[in-house]
Amino acid sequence: MTRRIIMLALGCIGIAAATVLLLRPAVREAPAAIAVPRVAVALGRIEPLGDTITLAGPQGNRSGRIAQLLVEQGQQVTAGQALAVMDNAAALTGQFEQARASARQRQARIAQRVVEMEAEEAALGAALVQERATRDRARWELERTQRLERGGVLREAALIDRRLALDVAEQKVASAELSLARAQRRDVDGRRLEEAVLIAEREMATATLAQMEQEAALATLRAPAAGRVLRINTRPGEVPGSDGVLLMGDTSRMRVRAEVFESDVPMVSPGQRVRITSRALPEPLHGEVAWIGLRVGRQTILREDPAATLDARVVEVMIGLDAASSARVAGLSGLQVRAHFGARLPLGWIQLAHQPGRFAMALSGVAAAVTLVFMQLGFMNMIFDTTVMVHRLLRADLVLVSPAFRDVTSSGTIPRRRVVQALGVDGVADAEALYTATRDWVKPDGERGTLLLLGVRPDFAAFSDPAISAQQSLLTQPGSILLDAGARGDYRAVLAGLARGEDWRTEMGARAVTVVGRFRLGSSFGNEGVLITSDDTLQALAMNRAAAAPNIGLIRLAPGADLRRVQAAIAASLDPADARVLTHAEFVQHTRGFMVRNSPIAIVFGFGLVVGLVVGAMVVTQILTADVQEHMAEYATFKAMGFSNRRILAIVYEQSMLLAALGFPIGLACALGIYELIRAAVAMPITMPFARVAMVFAATFIMCALAGTLATRRARRVDPADVF
Amino acid sequence: MSAAIIARGLTHGYGEGPVLRALELDVAAGEVLFLMGPSGCGKTTLLTLIGALRSVQEGQLHVLGHALHGVDDAARVASRRRTGFVFQHHNLHRSLTALQNVMVGLEARGLSRSTDATEMCRAALAAVGLAGLDARRQDKLSGGQRQRVAIARALVGGPQLLLADEPTGALDSATGREVMAAMRGLARAQGTTVVIVTHDPRLHEPGDRVIAMEDGQIRSMERELAP
Numbered sequence: 001m002t003r004r005i006i007m008l009a010l011g012c013i014g015i016a017a018a019t020v021l022l023l024r025p026a027v028r029e030a031p032a033a034i035a036v037p038r039v040a041v042a043l044g045r046i047e048p049l050g051d052t053i054t055l056a057g058p059q060g061n062r063s064g065r066i067a068q069l070l071v072e073q074g075q076q077v078t079a080g081q082a083l084a085v086m087d088n089a090a091a092l093t094g095q096f097e098q099a100r101a102s103a104r105q106r107q108a109r110i111a112q113r114v115v116e117m118e119a120e121e122a123a124l125g126a127a128l129v130q131e132r133a134t135r136d137r138a139r140w141e142l143e144r145t146q147r148l149e150r151g152g153v154l155r156e157a158a159l160i161d162r163r164l165a166l167d168v169a170e171q172k173v174a175s176a177e178l179s180l181a182r183a184q185r186r187d188v189d190g191r192r193l194e195e196a197v198l199i200a201e202r203e204m205a206t207a208t209l210a211q212m213e214q215e216a217a218l219a220t221l222r223a224p225a226a227g228r229v230l231r232i233n234t235r236p237g238e239v240p241g242s243d244g245v246l247l248m249g250d251t252s253r254m255r256v257r258a259e260v261f262e263s264d265v266p267m268v269s270p271g272q273r274v275r276i277t278s279r280a281l282p283e284p285l286h287g288e289v290a291w292i293g294l295r296v297g298r299q300t301i302l303r304e305d306p307a308a309t310l311d312a313r314v315v316e317v318m319i320g321l322d323a324a325s326s327a328r329v330a331g332l333s334g335l336q337v338r339a340h341f342g343a344r345l346p347l348g349w350i351q352l353a354h355q356p357g358r359f360a361m362a363l364s365g366v367a368a369a370v371t372l373v374f375m376q377l378g379f380m381n382m383i384f385d386t387t388v389m390v391h392r393l394l395r396a397d398l399v400l401v402s403p404a405f406r407d408v409t410s411s412g413t414i415p416r417r418r419v420v421q422a423l424g425v426d427g428v429a430d431a432e433a434l435y436t437a438t439r440d441w442v443k444p445d446g447e448r449g450t451l452l453l454l455g456v457r458p459d460f461a462a463f464s465d466p467a468i469s470a471q472q473s474l475l476t477q478p479g480s481i482l483l484d485a486g487a488r489g490d491y492r493a494v495l496a497g498l499a500r501g502e503d504w505r506t507e508m509g510a511r512a513v514t515v516v517g518r519f520r521l522g523s524s525f526g527n528e529g530v531l532i533t534s535d536d537t538l539q540a541l542a543m544n545r546a547a548a549a550p551n552i553g554l555i556r557l558a559p560g561a562d563l564r565r566v567q568a569a570i571a572a573s574l575d576p577a578d579a580r581v582l583t584h585a586e587f588v589q590h591t592r593g594f595m596v597r598n599s600p601i602a603i604v605f606g607f608g609l610v611v612g613l614v615v616g617a618m619v620v621t622q623i624l625t626a627d628v629q630e631h632m633a634e635y636a637t638f639k640a641m642g643f644s645n646r647r648i649l650a651i652v653y654e655q656s657m658l659l660a661a662l663g664f665p666i667g668l669a670c671a672l673g674i675y676e677l678i679r680a681a682v683a684m685p686i687t688m689p690f691a692r693v694a695m696v697f698a699a700t701f702i703m704c705a706l707a708g709t710l711a712t713r714r715a716r717r718v719d720p721a722d723v724f
Numbered sequence: 725m726s727a728a729i730i731a732r733g734l735t736h737g738y739g740e741g742p743v744l745r746a747l748e749l750d751v752a753a754g755e756v757l758f759l760m761g762p763s764g765c766g767k768t769t770l771l772t773l774i775g776a777l778r779s780v781q782e783g784q785l786h787v788l789g790h791a792l793h794g795v796d797d798a799a800r801v802a803s804r805r806r807t808g809f810v811f812q813h814h815n816l817h818r819s820l821t822a823l824q825n826v827m828v829g830l831e832a833r834g835l836s837r838s839t840d841a842t843e844m845c846r847a848a849l850a851a852v853g854l855a856g857l858d859a860r861r862q863d864k865l866s867g868g869q870r871q872r873v874a875i876a877r878a879l880v881g882g883p884q885l886l887l888a889d890e891p892t893g894a895l896d897s898a899t900g901r902e903v904m905a906a907m908r909g910l911a912r913a914q915g916t917t918v919v920i921v922t923h924d925p926r927l928h929e930p931g932d933r934v935i936a937m938e939d940g941q942i943r944s945m946e947r948e949l950a951p
Contacts, residue, residue, distance in 0.1 A: 642805035
């Protein structure tokens with residue numbers, strides 16, 4: 001990976017150097033050295049900025065022929081304006097008027113019936129009162145006749161007549177009450193039943209009336225939006241076809257839909273000014289690229305030349321015309337035109353390259369910032385990486401650690417029986433204890449050095465490095481040790497001797513040890529390197545170590561075993577007070593996370609990173625501001641000539657982006673060189689992952705963009721009148 | 725002949741009283757007009773207003789058929805693109821070659837996209853007598869040559885109006901005449917209306933209109949006659 005990145009950086013520098021050489025300002029007067037814009041030409045069509053509207057005729061049984069056209073081609077219309085009248089308009093209007101008269105008549109009848117019903121109800125009420133009075137009179141007559149009959153004044157026949165009269169009167173009262181009750185009956189809305197029926201009939205008629213009104217209105221075609229009539233497709237007497245009655249659109253702003261050859265697309269960018277020409281136009285139009293299509297398609301606008309390519313691959317580019325140009329072609333929608341694109345003069349580049357000293361200083365500033373940032377990130381990650389170096393060397397699917405575990409030098413111990421216990425869990429193929437200790441030994445030069453000692457049963461392949469596994473059998477001999485060839489210190493003679501098959505004897509504590517083999521890992525901030533030995537030798541060298549209290553348990557699963565399930569099963573069998581089980585990835589992340597959270601390393605190096613970016617931004621800002629200041633007169637002249645403010649600012653941004661693009665590979669190359677020096681000097685792993693390159697690349701552009709923004713403050717204030 | 729410039733009641737000031745006072749002016753298309761007068765009489769202010777470099781404060785101004793009173797910045801930028809400028813000091817970009825400087829004029833007008841952009845610029849340089857000097861930067865050109873590059877830059881792409889502020893002011897008389905001849909030649913070939921602010925009456929030719937300004941108003945206006 002590192003080699004690839006070095007090659008990439010060298011490639012970038014090569015490209016940057018080639019660019020500088022190819023595009024540098026001509027010092028000789030050779031015409032070939034002049035940087036002039038390349039151009040691209042594309043065919044296009046003029047159309048309204050808003051979508052065009054095809055106005056269709058009425059559909060279904062309302063369709064008919066056009067009776068009257070109220071507008072002309074090219075006429076500007078407002079929203080809702082009548083455009084055409086269908087030949088059935090009069091009939092539909094007549095039907096509507098007839099229905100409206102009928103509705104009015106129905107309304108009057110309802111009013112009349114309500115009055116009548118109110119009168120009938122009043123009459124029935126009065127009749128009831130009268131019948132009740134008659135009944136009361138008949139009842140009084142009967143009672144009087146009964147008294148007289150009991151006194152013998154009247155005969156029984158008279159009594160019968162009176163009783164009969166009362167019965168008749170009571171029946172009439174009941175009948176009158178019934179009639180009144182019927183007349184007073186109401187629906188849920190409190191309306192008389194007949195009135196409710198009449199109102200329902202009226203509402204139905206009103207709905208029909210509304211429908212007829214709508215149909216009559218549709219017979220007059222109206223503009224759905226303001227715009228201009230672009231084309232009339234149906235004349236009076238004709239039935240509208242599939243292309244509708246007319247085509248209209250908003251022509252207050254026009255645009256050009258151009259088809260740019262795919263090979264020319266890199267020369268087109270949003271905001272770019274475009275010149276539009278046509279044989280039909282005495283003067284060119286002007287506009288700006290609004291957007292560039294995302295799809296490559298087949299050419300649809302063809303040249304008149306019969307030999308022209310017919311199946312070219314093109315990308316659609318939309319060009320917004322300026323107000324003056326829009327006004328000139330408002331009536332020419334569909335006109336075929338040629339759009340002339342081209343690269344602008346690379347003014348930013350020319351200005352930078354014209355002053356090589358300043359350019360070099362700016363590039364140095366960016367490169368220094370990039371290098372500084374890479375160094376900060378490199379150191380920070382080196383510290384984090386070295387703390388998990390041994391973790392990654394261990395070959396295990398699951399790891400048993402103490403609850404107090406932080407890293408291999410501060411790991412605490414676990415009961416060995418937990419490792420044995422794990423062997424009993426279904427899915428576990430093998431498990432073994434690993435012992436760690438930090439011990440001093442005498443180096444070949446007689447100095448003492450501190451190394452991390454790892455002890456494991458020699459017949460257990462505990463390490464991912466095959467070179468170690470191949471030599472582990474040598475560790476069965478007590479006092480045998482494998483040496484880390486990447487350990488800090490001068491072990492060249494020892495390593496040379498090992499290559500010749502000669503062991504090296506030295507002292508560790510008060511005991512003699514023999515280096516019988518080698519592997520390569522590297523040193524860390526905490527120790528100068530790593531030694532590997534057997535568990536028995538480690539316990540002998542670290543006098544207080546008990547075999548029952550290893551530091552780490554290494555567990556490997558049987559093929560096909562589910563990692564999470566086995567982890568859960570082991571965890572269930574553990575006492576959380578003395579051991580916990582982690583996957584290998586969790587084991588690495590545990591220590592790395594602990595370092596990130598509990599050490600000031602990230603903060604210290606993060607601060608250094610910010611300082612690097614700020615310094616870089618300040619350098620670029622100073623350089624660009626000085627450049628803007630120096631070119632104020634030129635910028636004022638450009639503005640006086642018609643450059644927009646945006647074009648002036650683009651010059652400054654172009655410079656800042658160039659500095660980012662050219663300064664970054666230089667900084668990257670410097671950082672890679674320094675990484676290599678560090679690796680050689682301190683034997684610690686410092687790497688350049690691609691993600692870091694990408695992150696710093698982005699940060700460099702952001703830094704330069706920010707510097708460009710600050711530098712444009714002066715450029716914004718340039719007054720074109722200052723040229724006088 | 726249609727009017728290229730129409731000014732009605734044009735009044736403009738900088739806080740210490742008006743520099744232009746209700747000025748009225750009509751310039752026909754294709755005409756060559758000289759503005760003369762003492763320093764502070766308002767001729768440069770008038771030029772900057774016609775060139776859309778300043779906003780019109782009071783009155784009405786139409787240039788090439790477009791109103792410049794009551795318009796926004798975008799309209800003024802658009803007007804400037806239709807106009808060529810020649811300044812007393814050439815104001816060439818020191819980092820650019822002669823050809824690139826002319827190209828800037830074309831780009832300002834949105835014309836550098838034309839397929840024949842380079843040829844147009846070379847032709848403009850040739851028209852002012854600088855054929856073959858495309859790749860020279862300003863430090864390798866004489867004062868007269870620099871001003872000719874500025875003229876080529878102003879007239880490339882055929883603007884309908886050329887505004888010149890003391891175009892020969894920094895040149896000796898012989899070079900000034902050459903520069904003036906180059907400017908007239910190119911402008912005449914393109915039918916460009918020319919407005920020149922100058923103190924030098926020797927630049928006038930028969931048919932030119934000469935306006936004398938004083939205290940922000942036109943004091944006299946006369947047509948140069950043939951000798």
